[in-house]
Amino acid sequence: MRVLHLDLDAFFASVEQRDKPSLRGKPVIVGGLGPRGVVSTASYEARTSGVRSAMSMSEARSRCPHAAYLSGRFAVYRAVSAVVMARLRALSPVVEPLSLDEAFVDLAGRAGGVPSSVAEVRTLAAELRSTIVDETGVTASVGVAGSKLMAKIASEQAKPDGLVVVEPGTELELLHPLPIRALPGVGPATAARLARFGVKTVGDLARITESDLVDLLGEAHGRSLHRLSLAQDDRPVSAERESKSVSVEDTFDRDLTDPALLAAIVARLAERVAARLVEAGLSGRTITLKTRLHDFTTLSRSATLPAPTDDVRVLSRVATRLLDDVDTTGGVRLLGVGVSGLSDWVQDDLFVSERAEAADDPADQVEEVLHERRGWSPGMDVVHAVHGAGWVWGSGRGRVTVRFETASTPPGPVRTFAVDDPELSPAPPPVIPTDPLAAA
DNA sequence: TCTGGGGTCCTAGGACCC
DNA sequence: TCTGGGGTCCTAGGACCC
Numbered sequence: 097m098r099v100l101h102l103d104l105d106a107f108f109a110s111v112e113q114r115d116k117p118s119l120r121g122k123p124v125i126v127g128g129l130g131p132r133g134v135v136s137t138a139s140y141e142a143r144t145s146g147v148r149s150a151m152s153m154s155e156a157r158s159r160c161p162h163a164a165y166l167s168g169r170f171a172v173y174r175a176v177s178a179v180v181m182a183r184l185r186a187l188s189p190v191v192e193p194l195s196l197d198e199a200f201v202d203l204a205g206r207a208g209g210v211p212s213s214v215a216e217v218r219t220l221a222a223e224l225r226s227t228i229v230d231e232t233g234v235t236a237s238v239g240v241a242g243s244k245l246m247a248k249i250a251s252e253q254a255k256p257d258g259l260v261v262v263e264p265g266t267e268l269e270l271l272h273p274l275p276i277r278a279l280p281g282v283g284p285a286t287a288a289r290l291a292r293f294g295v296k297t298v299g300d301l302a303r304i305t306e307s308d309l310v311d312l313l314g315e316a317h318g319r320s321l322h323r324l325s326l327a328q329d330d331r332p333v334s335a336e337r338e339s340k341s342v343s344v345e346d347t348f349d350r351d352l353t354d355p356a357l358l359a360a361i362v363a364r365l366a367e368r369v370a371a372r373l374v375e376a377g378l379s380g381r382t383i384t385l386k387t388r389l390h391d392f393t394t395l396s397r398s399a400t401l402p403a404p405t406d407d408v409r410v411l412s413r414v415a416t417r418l419l420d421d422v423d424t425t426g427g428v429r430l431l432g433v434g435v436s437g438l439s440d441w442v443q444d445d446l447f448v449s450e451r452a453e454a455a456d457d458p459a460d461q462v463e464e465v466l467h468e469r470r471g472w473s474p475g476m477d478v479v480h481a482v483h484g485a486g487w488v489w490g491s492g493r494g495r496v497t498v499r500f501e502t503a504s505t506p507p508g509p510v511r512t513f514a515v516d517d518p519e520l521s522p523a524p525p526p527v528i529p530t531d532p533l534a535a536a
Numbered sequence: 537t538c539t540g541g542g543g544t545c546c547t548a549g550g551a552c553c554c
Numbered sequence: 555t556c557t558g559g560g561g562t563c564c565t566a567g568g569a570c571c572c
Contacts, residue, residue: 127540134540136572149572152538195542195572281545283570316546317569340544347540382564392539396566432541 097217097261098210099333100201101239101247102184102224104177105256107197108168109139111176114233123147123163125156131349132429136168140256173197176232183227187220192333200244202333214261221259243329246271249278267327272299279324286313286321301325338438342378343386344368345432351390352428362419363412365433370408373435379404380435383411385418388430397421404439411435481519 104110108126113119123142127135133153138160145160156163177196184191190205203220204210211217221238228236239250241262249271250260262270276282276290276298289312295301301309302325310318323329344365352358362385373379384398397418405411415433479485 130540131537132540134538136540150539152540154537155539198572281570285569314547341542343542345541384565394567398565400564430540434543 097214097240097242097264098203099241099244099247100187100203100221100224101241101244101251102180102199102201102228103237103251103255104180104197104228105235105237106137106139106143107176107234108137108173109142110234111169111173112164112166113139115172119164123160124166125153125160125163126166126168127153127156129153129165129167132347138163176234179232180228180236183224183231187224190333190335192335192337200247200333203240214263217261218259221261225257225259241267243327244331244333245280245324245329246327248280249274252278268302271325271327272297272302274298276301279321281317281321281324286317289313298325338440339376339378340438341434341436342369342372342376342380342438343384343432343434344372345386345430345434347388347430348428353424353426355424358424358428358431359416359419361431362416362433365431366412366415367408369433369435370406370411373406378438378440379406380439381405381437382435383414383418384432384434384436385415385422386430386432386434387419387422387424387428389424390427390429392429394430395422400437404437404441477523478520479523480517485523 109124112124112126113122121141122139123145124139125135125142125147126137127133135147135149135151135153135156137149138147138156142156142160142163145163147156147160147163153165157165173196177193181191181193181199184199184201188201188203188205190202191199192201193199211220217240221240225236225238228234235257237251237254237256238259239247239252239254239262240259241247241250242264246262246267250262253270254260271278274297275287276295277287279298279301282290290296290301293304293312295304301321304322304325306319306322309322312318313321346361346365352361381402381404382398382400384396387395387397389395399414399418401410401414411433419431477485478488
C-alpha cells in the first residue's frame with residue numbers, strides 16, 4: 097500500500113461552486129463556449145443529465161439546458177491545484193502530478209515510510225482529505241494500493257469524496273469484474289477490437305495469452321495490457337518528468353480558406369510557442385505544424401533543424417513553410433504549431449548574437465549563421481542556378497532537399513543535392529504578409 | 537453546429553551507417 | 555554482384571489520457 101492516488105472531484109466545476117454559492121447544488125458545466133466548444137468538466141448535478149467531459153457543448157446544452165455554462169478560470173484552478181500539490185508534497189516528496197486535479201504519491205518517501213496497516217492508511221488518507229477540503233474548499237477522492245494501477249482504480253471507485261484502500265492480495269477481485277475500459281491504455285479503439293474477441297471485462301482479458309494480445313495490439317500495448325490485466329504493475333512514481341514537447345493550437349469558429357490569413361495565424365501560433373519556450377528556458381529542434389481539415393482529418397508536417405532554437409523568427413518561418421505542403425482549399429478548422437526534441441539549453445552563442453545584432457534583419461542572419469555553421473536549415477530560402485528559387489525542405493547526411501515552387505504551382509517538385517553543390521546558394525526570404533488577421 | 541487543448545507513447549517505413 | 559541484419563534518425567499518423 098505504498099502508492100496513493102488523489103483526484104479532485106469535478107474539479108473546475110467544484111471551484112466555481114465554491115466561489116459562487118448560488119451555483120451550489122445546481123448543474124455547472126465548464127468548457128468552451130464558442131460554436132465548437134466541448135465540455136471540460138461537468139458537476140455531479142450535470143452528470144445526472146448525462147453530460148460528460150469531452151462531449152460537445154451543443155449536446156450538453158440539449159441534455160441540460162438549465163445548467164450554468166462557464167468558460168473556466170484557469171489561473172484560479174492552477175492556484176488551487178498548487179495548494180493541493182503542496183499538501184501532497186508535505187506528505188511525501190515523491191509526487192507525480194498527472195494534471196491540475198490528479199497526482200500519485202509514493203508513500204515510501206514519507207517520513208514514517210510505507211504505512212504498515214490498513215488502519216494507518218485510513219487515518220493518513222482521512223487527514224489528507226480533510227486538510228484539502230479545509231484549505232481549498234473542494235473535495236478529493238483517494239485510492240491507496242500497492243501500485244499506480246490499483247491506486248488509480250481505487251480512487252475512481254471512491255468517487256465522489258471517498259476513500260478506497262486495496263489490501264494486498266485483494267487486487268484481482270477488485271480488478272477482474274471491471275470493464276476493460278477501466279484499464280489505462282484501453283480507449284474506444286482498443287475496446288472495440290477486444291470486444292470482437294468477446295473480451296469485455298478485465299478478467300476476460302486476463303485469460304488471453306500474452307502472445308495473442310501482442311498479435312492483436314502490437315508489441316508494447318499487448319505486453320503492457322497483459323501485465324495490467326493481472327494487476328502486475330511496477331511503474332515507479334516519478335516526481336520529475338521533463339516535458340518532451342510544447343504546442344499551441346486553435347480551433348476556429350468556422351472553417352478558414354484564405355491562404356494569407358492561414359499563414360498569418362500560423363505565424364501568430366509560432367509566436368505563442370516561442371514565448372512559452374523562452375519562458376520555460378527551453379529550445380527545440382523539430383517544428384511540427386498540425387492541420388485539421390473541414391472533414392476532421394488531421395495532418396501533421398514537421399521539419400527538424402540542425403540545432404535547437406527558441407527564436408520566434410525561425411519557428412515562424414519554418415511553420416509557415418510547412419503550411420505550403422498542405423492542401424487547404426477545402427477549409428481548415430484547426431491549426432497548431434508544436435516544438436519537440438527539446439533541450440534545456442538555449443541555442444545561442446557569441447557568434448550568433450554578434451551577427452544578429454549587426455544585421456538589419458536578424459532573421460536572415462540567424463539563418464545564414466545556421467547555414468554556415470551547421471548546414472542548411474528547413475524553411476531557408478535558396479536559389480539553384482539551374483532550377484531556380486526554392487526552399488529547404490530537409491537536410492542531413494551530406495544532402496539537402498529543396499522544394500521548388502511558384503505562387504501558381506504549389507507544391508512544386510522536390511529535388512535533392514549535395515550540401516556543397518556549388519549551384520546552390522541561400523537567397524533572401526520573401527516578404528511575409530503583414531496583417532490579414534484584421535480582416536478576420 | 538457533432539468532435540477543445542495540452543500532452544505522451546507507439547508503430548511503420550525509408551534513409552543511412554556499420 | 556547479391557544478399558542481409560541491426561541500430562539510429564526522421565516523418566506521419568494514430569491511440570490514448572486528463
